[in-house]
Amino acid sequence: MKKNKLPMVLSVTSGKGGVGKTNISVNLAYCLSKLNKKALILDADLGLANVDVMLGITPKLNLFHLFHENTPIEDIIVKTEYGFDILPAASGVSEMLSLSTGQKLELLEAMDFMEDRIDYLIVDTGAGINENVLYFNLAVQQRLLILTPEPTSLTDAYALIKILKTRHDIDRFKIVVNWARSKEEAKNVFKKLYNACDHFLSGVSLELTGIIPMDQKVKKGVASQVPFCHYDSSAPASKAMINIAKTILNWEPDQNLDGNIKFFWKKLLFQE
Known part of the structure; x- marks a missing residue:
């Protein structure tokens, strides 16, 4: 990475569970690595982690050990065989379901050493509108919101956008429509969300x-517990995923703190 260049930090998020969010996070990291970029996935579904499951990995350590045993974060990061790293979370651990203010700051502080070692930090959030989901969506620069053609996916995505806009003045979202049977179906789903936001939420x-x-x-x-882009790079979904990764290459890190403490905020705050 170039000196003083910030990593791009983006969330992969959704209002509804089961829309393929974690699978997209894993394959986005895979595609970015194939484009010669260094990516790290933070599994931010802290109590129901499954990035490691997607990859058939059983980490010995996870974020629970950072918060409760003071394990250095560099000891928790797991290198994968696919060219990207993961920062695993715990699964089935109730203490991780809601982070305290101190733990949130501890995580941001612990991540600082990665600022010159990665190009992309992909924050795979939980689903819904709980405090952890909202927090991680505030701490990133860009938000990649995953939709499917299911009506509940649409309504829950709108609910997430609404709460981020009305409570925290977050008003910019990138949308990926997953599991589309056609481009027309995907564009119709996007249009419905766009129209709802345009009608009820000013400035989104x-x-x-x-x-x-x-x-x-x-x-x-x-x-097979491998990224589908690795399983078959010529599959239609794999080609779509690499196109998304190429689009993200053109995103510029947001220099605006927007009132929320973010990953790598010190460099944001003190850079010239």
Whole structure:
């Protein structure tokens, strides 16, 4: 990385669970690594972590050990065989379901040493509108919100956007429509969300970043516990994913703190 260049920090988030969010995080990191970028996935679904499961990895340490045993974060990061790293969270640990203010700051502080070692930090959030989800969406520079054609996905995505806008004045979102049966279906789903935000939430900006088609190779990749882009790089979903990664390469880190403490905030605050 160039000196003084900030890593791009983005969340992969959703209002509804089960929309393929973690799978997209894993494959985005994979595609970025294939584009010669250094990516780290932070599994921010802290109590129900599954990035490691997606990859068939069983980490010995996770974020629980950072918060409760003072384990250095560099000892927790796991290198994968696919060219990207993961920072695993715990699964089934109730103490991780809601971070204290001190723990949130502890995590941000612990991540500082990575600022010159990575190009992209991908924050795979939980689903919904709980405090952890909201916090991580405030601490990033860009938000990649995952939709599917299911009506509940649409309504829950709107609910997440609404609370981030009305409570925290977050008004810019990148949208990926997953499991689309056609481009027309995906564009209709995006249009419905766009119209709802335009009608009820003044000043919200939505951008359709990508469309991932229904693809049996995705299921086969998941079943094999490998990124589907690795399982079959020529599959339609894999081609869509690499296009999304190439689009993200053109994103510029947001220099605006917008009133929220963010990852690598010290460099943001003190850079010339």
